[in-house]
Amino acid sequence: MAKNVSSGDAVERPSEQDHAQLPTRFSTLAVGSIGVVYGDIGTSPLYALREALAAAAAGGALTREMVFGVVSLILWALIVIVTAKYVLLIMRADNHGEGGILSLMALAQSALGHSVLLIPILGVAGAALFYGDAIITPAISVLSAVEGLDLVTPSLKPYILPLSVTILIALFLVQSKGTARVASWFGPIMVGWFIVLGLGGLLRIAQDTTILTAVNPIHGIRFLESHGSAGLIALGAVFLAVTGAEALYADMGHFGRKPIQVAWVALVLPSLALNYLGQGGLLLAEPEKLENPFFLLYPDWALLPMVILGTIATVIASQAVITGAYSLTQQAIQLGLLPRMSVLRTSETEKGQIYIPRINVLLLIAVLMLVVVFKNSSGLASAYGIAVTGTMVITTVLAFFVIWRAWGWSPVVAVILVAPFLLVDSIFLFANGLKIIQGGWIPLAVGGVLMTVMLTWRRGVRLLAERAKREEVPTAEFIKMIEGRSAERVQGTAIFLTSDPSRIPSALLHNLKHNKVLHQQNVLLSVVIEDTPRVDKSRRAEVERLSEHFLRVTLRFGFMEVPNIPRALPACRKQGFQFDVMKTSFFLSRRALKPSLKSEMPRWQDRLFIWLSRRASDASEHFGIPTGRAVEVGTQITI
Known part of the structure; x- marks a missing residue:
């Protein structure tokens, strides 16, 4: 941690051992990022060029x-979208070191205020x-x-589909064990894998360097000009080469910006470029190999090893996406976009190692349905891309608000900076939109359903909070009334969870009404989820004495933290609250x-919110409260 020191202070300088460990630590993070961050984009050469050229040829002859x-x-696409947009620009928009679409949303909300509805919708x-x-x-x-x-x-060939299904089932079954x-x-x-990608392309390029002229963007522009709608469809398939670019930003908190950036520039981008150039060189000489130019890039003796290595690489890529779904779900729960779910930690040391059983089951069912219905990767290629392009467009728009308001740049400069990327993203979105009928509707349908669920849950929770605020008694008024009466007191401490500390929670009122007693010490506890990924321990707890028998405690967590109340409460001891579970x-x-x-909601949305609330996990489980110490008081509410 950096400290301000005067000229008379002794400044602690890094030791020689610290200097020796810095490169090792950096290289470890860089290698780790290659395994997690670049799995998706690193397996794109398996199908991206093949699908793009198949769309361009549209059943006809493949031309030079x-x-x-x-x-x-x-x-x-790799240079503009991944390098310029994500590596150089978007990764600078970190939320206290964390990235991802919800981190960017939280950052934009902090800059614009929570009253701007557009930001949470995006x-x-x-x-x-x-x-x-x-x-x-x-x-x-x-x-x-x-x-x-x-x-x-x-x-x-007959075993390809069953083997794929078996691998996927095994992948999801081991999630509960953790991947640490x-x-x-x-x-x-x-x-x-990336070394093999680059080597395979390099050996082919060495046989004929003609393909290197493809680096000139004029070739791409002329192709789009001369191929009309077929060119646009091919452009949608071209986008398959950059799927996974969002992972650079989403996983920034795990590895840091610099290791991810260095890994991209030093290894990933050169390897991908060489492989795509190599596949292109192969097809210039032998266009009949369009069936599978990636594997045919390698000699016959290397085919089986490459299939095995490719399968391992795709499992790793899939693992990264599954883990990303868990992390995103946890963030969505903390930000109030999804109902509470059971979040299990699979590692004592790795903060990102979590497992959400309900999400795992839903993902497995959806993945297996896709495999069984489409049967091959070419069929699935039509469904791929539109979800990623949509996310990228939204990321660019949110980045504009962050650059303008959070960074304090001129809106004109922000527009000039963001507009080229938004134009490119929009072109790719339009190109992928042409494949909606062929399968692109699937991710849109999934996204539409989940967006409806998230917005319904967010609105329902807000209406419920407003209803409770109208019916519950103000805290100051209640304490003044109750302290003047001789209510029976029992030994110990009672902690009442409440989302609004200015009001007495219904659990306290019902306990007093039915049991006619109060505890010697009563704590009104609020859990606040901040717009930052993590909250410093010094800000974790805040204690306020309301009266002789009442305390107000506020616990603050970041949206990427597990809000474990019993573990956080001991921090209150320094402020006078002696917690003993x-x-x-x-x-x-x-x-x-x-x-x-x-x-206030349409009837269907009302029923959906009630259905979701009934399937939310218990608050005691979500907040880590021991079941033997929890007392639930039920009330019936119409909404």
């Missing part, structure tokens, strides 16, 4: 102009579309790798919701 044009578009839409991406990535990645078996020997032990291998394996009872309100004839 098509090869040069599509390879050029892929290279410049954030919800981006998050919802991510789930559409999360169900397609494992399906298309694993299928595209296993399909290489058909090239090893055609007799294995095997994750240390992800980085080295993916480093090897064995002498404490936690009182929670359990609301039984019923639809109202005069609800």
Whole structure:
């Protein structure tokens, strides 16, 4: 931590050992980022160029102009979208070191205020579309790798689909065990994968360097000008080469900005560029190999090893997306966009290692349905891309607000900076929109359903809070009234959870009404989720003495933290609240919701909110409260 020191202060300087450890730590993070961050984009060469050229040819002959044009578009997509937009710009918009669509939303909300409705809507839409991406990535990645078996020997073709299903089921079944032990291998394996990608392309380029002229963007522009609608459809497939770019930003908190950026520039981008150029060189000489130019780039003896290595790489890529879905769900719960779910930690040391059983089951079912319905990676390619392009457009728009308001730049400068990226993203979104009928509707449908769920939950929670505020007694008024009466007191501490500390929670009122007693010490506890990923321990707890028998305690957590109340309460001891869990009872309100004839929400939304609330996990489980110390007081509310 940096400290301000005067000229007379002794400044502690890093030791020689510290200097020796810095490069090691940096290289470890860089290698780790390659295993987690770049898994998705690193497996795109398996299918991206093939699908783009197949769309360009549209069943006809593959021409040299098509090869040069599509390879050029892929290279410049990697340069403009990934390098310029994400590596150089978006990754600077970190929320206390964290990235991702919801972190960006929280950052924009902090700058603009929570009253601007557009920001949460954009954030919800981006998050919802991510789930559409999360169900397609494992399906298309694993299928595209296993399909290489058909090239090893055609007799294995009938086993491609069952083997893919088996691999995917196994992948989701092991999630509950955690990936901390095997994750240390992800980085080295993916480093090897990228080296093999680059080497395969380099050997082909060495045979004929003509394909290197595809670096000239004029080839891509001419291709789009001369191929009309087929060129636009091919452009949608070109975008497959940059799917996974969002991971650079989303996983920034785990590895840091610099390791991710260095890994991209030093290894990932050169390897991808060489491989796409190599595949293009192969198709210039042998256009009939369009069936699977990635695997055919390698000699026959290397086919089976490449299928095995490719399958491992796609499993790693799928793991990264699944883990990302867990993290996004946890953030959404903390930000009040989804009902509480059981979030389990699978590692004592790795903060990002969590497992959400309900999300795991839903993802598995959705992925298997896609594999069984589409049967091959080419069919799935039509469904891929539109969710990612939608998320990228939203990221760019949110970035504009952050650059303008959070960074304090001129709105004109912010527009000039963001407009080119928004134009490119919009063109890709339009190109992918042409594939809605062929399967692009799937991620849109998934995103639409989840967006409806998130907005319904957010609105329902707000209406419920407003209803409770109208009916509950003001805290100051209640304490003044109760302290003047001789209510029976029992030993110990009672903690009452409340979302509004200015009002007495219904659990306290019902306990007093039915049991006619108060505890010797009563604590009104509020849990506040901040717009920052993590809250410093010095700001974790705040204690305010309201009267002789009443305290108000506020616990603050970041939206990426697990709000464990018993672990956080000991921080209150320095402020006069001596917490002892064995002498404490936690009182929670359990609301039984019923639809109202005069609800402020449409009837279908009202019923959806009630259905979601009934499936939310218990507050005691969510906040880590021991079941033996929790007392739930039920009330019935119409909404």
